[in-house]
Amino acid sequence: MQGKSALVTGGGGGFGKAIAELLLADGVAVTLADNDPAKLDAARDLLxxxxxxxxxxxxxxDAxxxxxVQVAIDAAIAHGGGLDIVVGTVGGGSGFGAILDLPYDKFMSDYALNVGSAFLLVKLATPRMQTGSSFVFIxxxxxxxxxxxxxxxxTVKAGLDHFTRSAAIELSPRGIxxxxxxxxxxxxxxxxxAFARDGFAASAAAKIPLARTGKPFDIAKAVHYLASDDASWITGQCWTVDxxxxxxxxG
Structure with missing residues (x-):
């Protein structure tokens, strides 16, 4: 990947930092985007x-x-001399809550955060990327x-999966x-x-065949592979790493 350029949104978070570290180690110019300047500064210093x-x-x-998002894409292109890889790690939810108690505005804000952020990345970045480029979403x-x-x-993560597959088939003529x-x-x-709660990690690990919970690099390695040319014949896939x-x- 030497000489390539990447944009990682949610770059101040755990997934973003781990993914960026693997890309940087391969000689990729990485632009980290996040809504928290302090987290960005800390991530840059760490990396x-x-x-x-x-x-x-x-x-x-704001993703x-x-x-x-347009400013972030412009910054990544200016920094790396182009844009070859876009990784969207932005997401999350309103937390636990019953359907009948969940406010409509919170449901829709979750949709905007998880699916809307991916839509904007694809809509704005794709026209400025070349054949062989790739997107990977968390x-x-x-x-x-x-x-x-x-x-x-x-619901919104299922929507993100289907958006990923839809983009893969609709935009396949571009070779992205x-x-x-x-x-x-x-x-x-x-x-x-959650991990700060007594017993959470042990309880979660007991339900996992490989007997441990995941680390950010477990996920980052899968993202790194999918973003690389080694995965040049893989598109429209949603890989479970659990x-x-x-x-x-x-599941």
Whole structure:
């Protein structure tokens, strides 16, 4: 991947940092985008210490704002001399809540955050990318495993999967690939509150055939492969990386 250019949204988070580290180590010029400038600064400092000579740029903005996403794409192209890889890690949900108690505006904001952010990246970046480029999105194992009191998160991640597949077939004449990775229970920034609870990690690991929860690099390695030329004949795929948990839930 030496000499390529990448944009990683949600770049200040656990997945974003791990993915960026692998890309930077391969000589990719990486632009990190996030809505939290402090997290971006911390991520840049961390990655610079881990990958000496890394080509890192940062840009703050809202992943659901068309204007901000356009600025981020412009910044990535200016930094890397083009744009070959786009990784969308932005996502999340309103937390636990019953369907009958979930406010409509929260449901729709979850949709905008998870699916809308991916739509904007594809809409704005694709026309400026060349044949052989790729997109990879962070979905969730919840996209295929319905969970009580998580209807919003499950629904929007399923929507992200289908958006990924739809983009892959519609935009295939451009020679650009679109894939997603579905993490299982992974110890990343967004799950810190859960892993801080006594017994959570052990309880989660007991439900996983490989007997441990995930780490950000477990997910990052799958993203790295899908973004690379080694995966040049793979598109429209949503890979579950969950230690085999879906084998027990039917996901």
């Amino acid at each position: 610079s210490s881990k990958v000496p000579g890394a080509r890192i740029a940062t840009i703050a903005g 659901t704002s068309e204007a901000d 979905s969730s194992a919840a996209a295929v495993t319905p969970l009580p009191n998580l209807v919003s998160y499950c 690939r679109f894939n997603a990775v579905r993490p299982g229970t992974t110890e990343t920034d967004g799950m810190a509150h 230690g085999g948990a879906g084998l027990r839930t039917g």
